[in-house]
Amino acid sequence: MGAHLHDIRYVRIGSDDLDESVRFATDILGLEVVHRDAGAAYLRGDDRDHNICYTKGRSTGQVLGFEMPDMASLDAAAAMFEKAGVAVRHGTSDEREQRRVRGLITLRDPTGNVIDLVARPDHSGKRYFGTRDAGITSFSHVGLRTSNASADELFWTSMLGAKVSDWIGDAPLLRIDEVHHKIALFPSAFPGVQHVNFQVESIDDIMRSYYHLKKHNVRIVFGPGRHPTSGARFLYFQGPDEIIYEYSSGVRMITAEDEKTYIPRQFPMAESSFCMWGSVPDIPEFRTPPSGAPIRRAA
Ligand SMILES: [Fe+2]
Incomplete structure (x- = not known):
């Protein structure tokens, strides 16, 4: 329990x-x-x-x-x-x-x-008022690095009550409520935060930010694209301290009704499992291992 x-x-x-x-x-x-x-x-x-x-x-x-x-x-x-x-x-x-x-x-x-x-964390009585109109609606998920995906998956599911929504290769996308994932575990050589996600209102906000980021010479590392797992449209970009940030919109909900029949799907570790539109990630943890390298399997 x-x-x-x-x-x-x-x-x-x-x-x-x-x-x-x-x-x-x-x-x-x-x-x-x-x-x-x-x-x-x-x-x-x-x-x-x-x-x-x-x-x-x-x-x-x-x-x-x-x-x-x-x-x-x-x-x-x-x-x-x-x-x-x-x-x-x-x-x-x-x-x-x-x-x-x-x-x-x-x-x-x-x-x-x-x-x-x-x-009992503090809530704010003041409405969020961003410094620019990015269309952010909420802080929503974090990608964490894992050196042992099956051990970390067991930890999050057995001790912290998370459920696997889908896997990409060995990486589980985990939900703790109706949102398809609030945390995801990506195999990596070192621990830490792999990306930080904010939900935005619509695909229009993603595309507005895409042009804003390009104008300010921010390195876009993936997208605009659409995840076949959660269905969300996304844009990933590089911030200071090697942190990757993501905007996304339209993430799938797995409702109480869906829970009765939902089972997680296994997607292969392939570019098409991260983007159904054809965008290619410039993010090491989202890339297919070089040919010949073994793809680790969850226990
Ligand atoms: Fe994400």
Whole structure:
């Protein structure tokens, strides 16, 4: 019996240059600065207190935060992990303040990615007002790197209650609610955040951003295209600190009714499994291994 994740909440990204991270997040991505101090910058694209917190120095690392429904389920999750031999650290009052949450535990997935589970995170009473009209509707998912996809998939499904919506090669796209995926695990030689997704209202927003990004010489690494898995139209581009950002629109919902009959589909590790329109990803984790290299199979 795993924990129940209510929703993805935030990502914390160590940044070599906070000013540059904020410039990119506002002028290019279209986020709103919520708070800035000497050590961190908080930004958002929806009504959560913040979606991204850039922390000073890349060595401060990367953290992915998920919200639990309440304090009791956070405590139950801590007890479950301790019983299972997964090291859990309870957040200090300073760490809770930094994350704008009332409850916090921190643990690592088998790859070593740092995961925060939080309860009662701050919401904002003010409407998100972006620095440009990017059409962002919400922070929606993160791609995480995995050094052992089958072990991490088991961790997320058995202990954190996620469900596989589809696989591309060994990479599972995982849902925790009706949205096709709120997290995806991509085989990689090192841990960390692989991409950060914001939903936008429509394909028009994606195409408007495509021209905006080109005008500002932002490196577009994939798209515009459409995922055959989730059905979402997408655009991926490169930000500071080697973080890839994604806009997408029209992600598939797997409703309670669909749950009765839905089974995950296996897509091969091929370009056509990432884009049904023919766009070719310039993203190493989305590319077919060189011919002759073995494609690892999930256990
Ligand atoms: Fe994505």
